[in-house]
Amino acid sequence: MQTSIVTRLDALSCTDLSDAMDRLKIVCxxxxxxxxxxxxxxxxxxxxxxxxxxxxxxxxxxxxxxxxxxxxxxxxxxxxxxxxxxxxxxxxxxxxxxxxxxxxxxxxxxxxxxxxxxxxxxxxxxxxxxxxxxxxxxxxxxxxxxxxxxxxxxxxxxxxxxxxxxxxPAGSLSEVLAVAEEIHQAEEHIRAAIEAGVPLRKARADYGYHALQTPRR
CATH class of the missing domain: 3.50.30.40 (Ribonuclease E inhibitor RraA/RraA-like)
Incomplete structure (x- = not known):
């Protein structure tokens, strides 16, 4: 279990995790x-x-x-x-x-x-x-x-x-990982769209970039 957690965290950047915890209102x-x-x-x-x-x-x-x-x-x-x-x-x-x-x-x-x-x-x-x-x-x-x-x-x-x-926080790990992976995937899609020639404005809009870190509760 711990090895799996380390692998998942290693795949995420501090910016992914920071944005996720901003959404979750966790000071991190x-x-x-x-x-x-x-x-x-x-x-x-x-x-x-x-x-x-x-x-x-x-x-x-x-x-x-x-x-x-x-x-x-x-x-x-x-x-x-x-x-x-x-x-x-x-x-x-x-x-x-x-x-x-x-x-x-x-x-x-x-x-x-x-x-x-x-x-x-x-x-x-x-x-x-x-x-x-x-x-x-x-x-x-x-x-x-x-x-x-x-x-x-x-x-x-x-x-x-x-x-x-x-x-x-240990008690919030599962929730933080889920949100951070969602944010990471969205930004990967945006990067791929930019590489394909899509304007940044459209790519951001398509994947909800501006609200990725916004609290939802």
Whole structure:
């Protein structure tokens, strides 16, 4: 079942899914969370971690990576901080070896070259070299987090590509997939019509382009 879901999601772009969830009135688009490389693609279920600033009792980055399963996505909420990293070379190497689907961060990462070398998908607000050790502390594991203004629950689905990242709530997955596939098919028909010489205005009208993402309830 999960393999089938991954296959269906992989066939859809973030724009397909974004339009589908607009129609369904689901907030899904993670603002300013982008791939380190535009070729990165990511599909998988969320495993969540939230960091906060250190207090008098010091910091903790957490040792969690060995507990994740192949195909999961590491979702890290570092409260959009740009002054300290929470992901680097050793985590990337381990995650790639364990065949995780990727890492998404509301914050920044470092050691970008390793991710590019291993073709390991990372989506974040950017990269910088300053370590998070002694600057952050683990506040919650496998709890709801925020990612680019979107709430993410453990086991929600994530899809990332060159256009960014979207979150698909687990309880809405079937409905989102059905609508996104309908939108994808309509746009494929429009593209085929354009290639055949049909004017864009007519092709759009024939397949209801302007209402594809419009809420219907």
């Amino acid at each position: 688009q993670c603002t300013d969370i982008m791939p380190l490389d535009r070729s990165f693609n990511l599909t998988g279920k969320a495993w969540t971690l939230r960091y906060g600033p250190i207090g008098l009792d010091g910091g903790s980055v957490g040792d969690y990576i060995d507990d994740l399963e192949a195909g999961q996505v590491v979702v890290i909420d570092n409260q959009a901080r740009l002054d300290t990293t929470v992901w680097g070379d050793l985590l990337t190497s381990t995650a790639a070896r364990r065949q995780l689907a990727g890492t998404v961060i509301d914050g920044i990462c470092r050691d970008v070259d390793r991710a590019l070398e291993l073709n390991y998908p990372i989506f974040s607000r950017g990269n910088w070299m300053r370590t998070g050790k002694d600057r952050v502390r683990v506040e919650a594991i496998q709890a709801p987090v925020t990612l680019g203004g979107v709430r993410v629950q453990p086991d929600d689905w994530l899809r990332g590509d060159g256009d960014g990242l979207v979150v698909i």
